[in-house]
Amino acid sequence: MQHFSAFTRIRLPSLIIKRSLSTRPIEVTQRSFANASNRTRTLAKSHGRIVVLGSGWAGFKLMRDLNKEHYDVTVISPRNYFVFTPLLASTAVGTLEFRCITEPVRGYSKDVDYHQALCNSVDLENQLIHCTSNLDDNKGEKFTVDYDKLVIAVGEYSNTFNTPGVKEYGIFLKDIKDAQRIRARVLECFEFAAQPGVTDEEKANKLHFAVVGGGPTGVEFSAELYDFITEDLSRLYPQLMEYTRMTVYDVSPSILGSFDQKLSNYATQKFERNGIQIKPGSHVLEVKKDVISIKEEGEVPYGMLVWSTGLMPNPIVESMMTAAKDPRTRRILTDKKLRVLDSKTMEPLKNIYALGDCATIKDYNLPATAQVASQKAIYLGNELNAALKSNSHVDKGFSFENRGSMAYIGSWQAVVDMRPVHEKATEGGHMAWMFWRSAYLSMSVSARNKMLIPMYWCLTWVFGRDISRF
Ligand SMILES: Cc1cc2nc3c(=O)[nH]c(=O)nc-3n(C[C@H](O)[C@H](O)[C@H](O)COP(=O)(O)OP(=O)(O)OC[C@H]3O[C@@H](n4cnc5c(N)ncnc54)[C@H](O)[C@@H]3O)c2cc1C
Numbered sequence: 001m002q003h004f005s006a007f008t009r010i011r012l013p014s015l016i017i018k019r020s021l022s023t024r025p026i027e028v029t030q031r032s033f034a035n036a037s038n039r040t041r042t043l044a045k046s047h048g049r050i051v052v053l054g055s056g057w058a059g060f061k062l063m064r065d066l067n068k069e070h071y072d073v074t075v076i077s078p079r080n081y082f083v084f085t086p087l088l089a090s091t092a093v094g095t096l097e098f099r100c101i102t103e104p105v106r107g108y109s110k111d112v113d114y115h116q117a118l119c120n121s122v123d124l125e126n127q128l129i130h131c132t133s134n135l136d137d138n139k140g141e142k143f144t145v146d147y148d149k150l151v152i153a154v155g156e157y158s159n160t161f162n163t164p165g166v167k168e169y170g171i172f173l174k175d176i177k178d179a180q181r182i183r184a185r186v187l188e189c190f191e192f193a194a195q196p197g198v199t200d201e202e203k204a205n206k207l208h209f210a211v212v213g214g215g216p217t218g219v220e221f222s223a224e225l226y227d228f229i230t231e232d233l234s235r236l237y238p239q240l241m242e243y244t245r246m247t248v249y250d251v252s253p254s255i256l257g258s259f260d261q262k263l264s265n266y267a268t269q270k271f272e273r274n275g276i277q278i279k280p281g282s283h284v285l286e287v288k289k290d291v292i293s294i295k296e297e298g299e300v301p302y303g304m305l306v307w308s309t310g311l312m313p314n315p316i317v318e319s320m321m322t323a324a325k326d327p328r329t330r331r332i333l334t335d336k337k338l339r340v341l342d343s344k345t346m347e348p349l350k351n352i353y354a355l356g357d358c359a360t361i362k363d364y365n366l367p368a369t370a371q372v373a374s375q376k377a378i379y380l381g382n383e384l385n386a387a388l389k390s391n392s393h394v395d396k397g398f399s400f401e402n403r404g405s406m407a408y409i410g411s412w413q414a415v416v417d418m419r420p421v422h423e424k425a426t427e428g429g430h431m432a433w434m435f436w437r438s439a440y441l442s443m444s445v446s447a448r449n450k451m452l453i454p455m456y457w458c459l460t461w462v463f464g465r466d467i468s469r470f
Pocket residue numbers: 053054055056057058059076077078079085086087088089117118119120153154155156173174175217314316355356357358368369370371372373406
């Protein structure tokens with residue numbers, strides 16, 4: 001028996017070898033590493049180290065579910081928190097505060113080791129991953145972590161479709177930092193327009209809020225922004241309301257295209273009644289500072305542009321040549337047990353799994369949603385934990401249970417499409433909104449956030465949204 005009461009870090013050339021954090025006596029198992037003779041490491045737990053890349057829906061859920069008594073669990077992610085994305089748009093306008101939708105990775109278990117870094121490459125042969133720190137104090141510093149099992153859950157990036165200027169002048173809505181930028185930008189636009197000497201034309205240009213992408217994220221953000229403008233900013237800047245407008249651009253013929261047609265129409269009519277312009281069939285050619293160039297309209301001035309047109313592969317996924325990729329989406333291909341497939345043989349690679357937005361199951365394409373990511377994480381957690389107990393466990397492979405989809409459409413209304421559960425279960429309006437809110441409240445993770453979210457909903461209702469600009 002041996003005590004490991006401290007986190008020990010030994011530096012070797014180009015290699016940092018880690019020992020797991022644990023406060024109780026643990027049996028140490030001797031293991032051989034056939035392909036990694038240059039590594040020495042003391043395993044704290046008999047079933048080895050599982051490294052999880054990413055702290056999103058897939059990685060965070062898996063990290064929580066894994067049996068930490070038997071596995072050393074290490075999470076590597078450039079952000080040390082999980083974001084409850086369905087309510088991210090609410091934080092972008094101050095309906096909720098940012099802290100209501102984040103969960104710290106380290107907050108869940110002292111048995112989870114965490115490193116704030118990006119994984120740059122994976123050495124499958126030696127079971128090593130190469131990382132780069134993204135901490136301010138040692139940004140760019142490289143280190144290496146070894147694994148017994150690797151889980152890739154790095155998500156995807158926002159897709160700009162190579163449209164020039166989007167990265168420079170548009171704002172994505174993927175992370176808390178984006179939501180913070182949006183909130184600051186909306187208030188900047190209003191303060192600019194309120195300054196003396198600003199012409200009417202400048203006011204109208206600055207107060208044009210453009211959303212590119214009419215999927216659930218673009219629609220929910222537009223709805224939240226509409227509420228913010230009509231419920232709070234209209235009270236504070238009444239003289240600017242005549243200059244304020246919102247437009248949703250999309251290449252496809254309608255918004256919420258993945259929803260039941262009736263609900264998509266319902267949302268469209270609701271937006272139109274509220275004065276939010278929807279411009280289907282619009283092709284954005286370029287985004288410049290203060291101007292969007294649209295094929296069908298020419299140059300359109302804007303004050304803030306939020307870009308939400310879908311996803312593209314994470315660079316780490318692109319760089320993994322050994323892993324098979326889906327030809328259309330370029331996501332990592334796995335089998336139904338979520339094992340990554342070899343690009344040459346299409347056989348599962350050893351000890352490496354992929355889930356969440358960055359992966360898709362061969363011949364079983366599922367949407368890139370939190371629902372799929374978390375169900376896959378639950379499945380993989382169960383399988384890895386079950387493997388500890390018995391050899392007779394039969395793994396039937398992952399199967400998705402579709403529980404439908406929902407979207408907020410503004411003014412306390414939502415659309416809920418539950419056709420996968422019951423063929424007639426579609427609803428739009430206030431009842432759907434109540435369902436939307438209660439569903440997301442019940443799905444939020446910690447008890448702290450389950451208390452904070454309704455508290456902030458009430459505070460916003462009584463006092464309005466915070467308009468301080470930090
Ligand atoms: C605004 C918004 C609203 C949404 N609403 C819904 C909804 O209502 N319902 C729904 O089902 N889905 C929703 N989604 C989609 C859902 O959030 C995603 O499908 C889900 O986040 C995918 O989970 P993931 O773990 O694969 O990726 P992510 O949650 O994106 O997490 C990826 C993680 O990997 C980390 N990472 C990235 N690169 C690296 C690297 N190189 N090394 C290590 N770590 C890395 C990231 O920092 C992050 O922690 C929404 C998405 C957004 C943006």
